[in-house]
Amino acid sequence: MGIKSFLAARRNKKKTAGDTxxxxxxxMTRNLVTFKSNQPIEEVINAIIKYRISGxxxxxxxxxLIGVISEGDCIKEISESRYHNMPMSNHTVENYMIKNVETIDGNMNIFDAxxxxxxxxxxxxxIVENGKLIGQISQKDILKAALSIKGSTWKK
Structure with a gap:
């Protein structure tokens, strides 16, 4: 009698989300609407409305990258202008942008992101590479990524 192996033949294991x-x-979005520090806040508000972005x-x-400006920053400026009864036309991005900006690595896994x-x-x-702004990832981009892999890796 020969020796029988109890090991089953190995099949190609399906990749899971963790393996991909x-x-x-x-x-990430590469074609960004960006702003300059000397731009008037009114231009930022118009761009936010026109392009349906939040900043x-x-x-x-x-x-x-030197900062980030958001719709909340613009609202703050509007509120302060109204309170002090000052026109917005001479207020620039530099005065309202967040200067200490946290970035994310483009090589990071979307689940870690x-x-x-x-x-x-x-x-x-x-996302900054070699000192230059190359893109941006949003919460919506993470949701899109999750939906794109759902059909092939997540059980329905």
Whole structure:
């Protein structure tokens, strides 16, 4: 009698979401609406309404990230202008933008990025490479990424 193996033949294991390299850079937005620090707040408000965005990165002439301006920052400016009865026309982005901006690595897995969104309570993270702004990932981009993999990796 020969020896029988109790090991079953190995089958190709299906990849799971954890095995698939789902990088932030695969889902980030590259074509961004950006602002300059010397732009009037009114221009930012018009862009936010026109492009249906909640804010955007502020860059210098070398496309280096120097801040972020949001619709909340614009609302703050409107409130202060009204309180002090001052016109908005001479107020610029530089006075209202957030200067200490947290970025995210484009090579980060989208599931790790989702956790970062939850921890930081942010709506968007800019992606910087070699000092230059190359894109932005939003909570909506993370949701789109999750839906794109749902059909092939998540049980229905």
């Amino acid at each position: 390299p789902l990088k932030v850079s695969d889902y 955007g990165p502020v860059v210098n002439d070398k496309d280096e 989702a956790n970062k969104f939850l921890e930081a309570k942010r709506r968007r993270f800019p």
